Amino acid sequence: MKTPNLSRRSFLEAGSATAASLAMAQGASAATEPRVSVPRAIGQPMRSNVQLPTTPPLPRRADSVGFAIIGLGGYALNQMMPRFALAQRSHIAAIVSGNPEKLKQVGDAYGVPPDARYTYDSFDAIADDKRVEAVYIVLPSGLHAAWTEKAFAAGKHVLCEKPMALSSEECARMIAAAERAKRKLMIAYRSYFEPHNRLAMALMAQKALGPLRLLRADHSYRMGPVTPAQNWRLDRALAGGGPLEDLGIYGLQAALYLTQEVPELITASTYQPEGDARFTQIFAHVGAQLRFPSGAVAQLSTSYDAAGANTVSARGATGVLTMDPATSYSGQKMRLEQAGQAGRDLTPGDPDVQFAGQLDHFADAIRDGGQIKTPGQMGLRDVRLMEAIYASARTGRYVRLNPDGTMLD
Ligand SMILES: NC(=O)c1ccc[n+]([C@@H]2O[C@H](COP(=O)([O-])OP(=O)(O)OC[C@H]3O[C@@H](n4cnc5c(N)ncnc54)[C@H](OP(=O)(O)O)[C@@H]3O)[C@@H](O)[C@H]2O)c1
Numbered sequence: 001m002k003t004p005n006l007s008r009r010s011f012l013e014a015g016s017a018t019a020a021s022l023a024m025a026q027g028a029s030a031a032t033e034p035r036v037s038v039p040r041a042i043g044q045p046m047r048s049n050v051q052l053p054t055t056p057p058l059p060r061r062a063d064s065v066g067f068a069i070i071g072l073g074g075y076a077l078n079q080m081m082p083r084f085a086l087a088q089r090s091h092i093a094a095i096v097s098g099n100p101e102k103l104k105q106v107g108d109a110y111g112v113p114p115d116a117r118y119t120y121d122s123f124d125a126i127a128d129d130k131r132v133e134a135v136y137i138v139l140p141s142g143l144h145a146a147w148t149e150k151a152f153a154a155g156k157h158v159l160c161e162k163p164m165a166l167s168s169e170e171c172a173r174m175i176a177a178a179e180r181a182k183r184k185l186m187i188a189y190r191s192y193f194e195p196h197n198r199l200a201m202a203l204m205a206q207k208a209l210g211p212l213r214l215l216r217a218d219h220s221y222r223m224g225p226v227t228p229a230q231n232w233r234l235d236r237a238l239a240g241g242g243p244l245e246d247l248g249i250y251g252l253q254a255a256l257y258l259t260q261e262v263p264e265l266i267t268a269s270t271y272q273p274e275g276d277a278r279f280t281q282i283f284a285h286v287g288a289q290l291r292f293p294s295g296a297v298a299q300l301s302t303s304y305d306a307a308g309a310n311t312v313s314a315r316g317a318t319g320v321l322t323m324d325p326a327t328s329y330s331g332q333k334m335r336l337e338q339a340g341q342a343g344r345d346l347t348p349g350d351p352d353v354q355f356a357g358q359l360d361h362f363a364d365a366i367r368d369g370g371q372i373k374t375p376g377q378m379g380l381r382d383v384r385l386m387e388a389i390y391a392s393a394r395t396g397r398y399v400r401l402n403p404d405g406t407m408l409d
Helices: 008-013 019-025 074-086 100-110 123-128 141-153 168-181 195-205 243-259 353-368 376-395
Strands: 065-070 090-096 134-137 157-160 185-187 212-222 265-271 285-291 297-303 305-316 319-323 334-338
Touching: 065 074, 065 353, 074 090, 074 100, 074 353, 090 100, 090 123, 090 353, 123 141, 134 141, 134 353, 141 157, 141 168, 157 168, 157 353, 168 185, 168 376, 185 353, 185 376, 195 243, 195 305, 195 319, 195 334, 212 243, 243 285, 243 297, 243 305, 243 376, 265 376, 285 376
Parallel strands: 065 090, 065 134, 134 157, 157 185, 212 297
Antiparallel strands: 212 305, 265 285, 285 297, 305 319, 319 334
């Protein structure tokens, strides 16, 4: 096994350093180190599996909030943009892309007027576009911070995809930018709007399992034979450490929303195999153990090189709740076993509502001033915890935490 020579700090520095200075910071020559890109918004080809609508969806309500979608990739085009048709108070008002053909094709399909189709270079003009009140950032994770700051500078509200950013410094900048602009910031943690996960939170609050003792969350899939140059998810500057920021974050989130606690202690390890072109810049797997103030212990595992898993289980003193799949786009399954009772499969509702649910929650907060369930502070907390996981893995020691997720030592 190769010990990763890249500290979490160098992952973080990747967000702002040039490739040359980064290589120097790592004490390596640029010639011998793998290429580390500078995070920059660059248009990509249209994905082959995209289905565009045949009729443009219309806003449902007169007070619907107009969103600009930044980054027309797989998740925006296949999941989120079609779900605007199900939203009550949110509609697509503009699109932003680095690929002019995509701008035309997607703009025509969604009924976005030509003067509401922006490129990364013309984005700043969106400040004067009154049709756009909020910006939804669906770019690679290493671009979230810079584009959130640009959107706030343009006076828009921001819904930002997970992970919020690749470092707590970036998250803090995003929160400060929201405060300066007096605009709202929400992290698109869709499980907060998904019926199975919402029921799981309610069951834990009711102590349906007795006091919570053990949690387990596994999130993985097997990445195809690609390189960082072919897929940003393998590129440290755009993806951080890799599977933890992309997939493991769902398990981390679940551990926190099921316990309703922040861990006080973390131990973790990472694995970066040698000779695998996929893992020259990121980790293949990350495992972490979190101990909460109540004494509950969570095991998290995540991988880009293991057969697909998407499971969360919670074990209390008197019962067990299992979700498999737990945090997927669809098909959630959930089973509750309580002492003295037959196990029950629970079907609290259609997971599909999670997508439009988060859009309308943000629109409600913008219009009515309500509290956001998944605010920037939550994204910051989670990024701090991921930093603690990497710190533990790097040092081989456990990391003690403050209640806000910052490291004690
Ligand atoms: N909440 C969820 O369930 C969920 C699921 C999947 C992804 N996500 C998040 O959504 C974000 C995007 O993920 P995705 O799966 O949609 O990625 P993707 O399919 O690779 O699309 C990313 C898009 O970002 C734009 N982009 C700008 N600069 C880029 C660069 N340097 N390299 C690559 N793309 C660049 C491109 O859009 P243009 O060609 O239009 O410029 C590209 O198509 C990530 O933050 C991810 O974590 C969330």
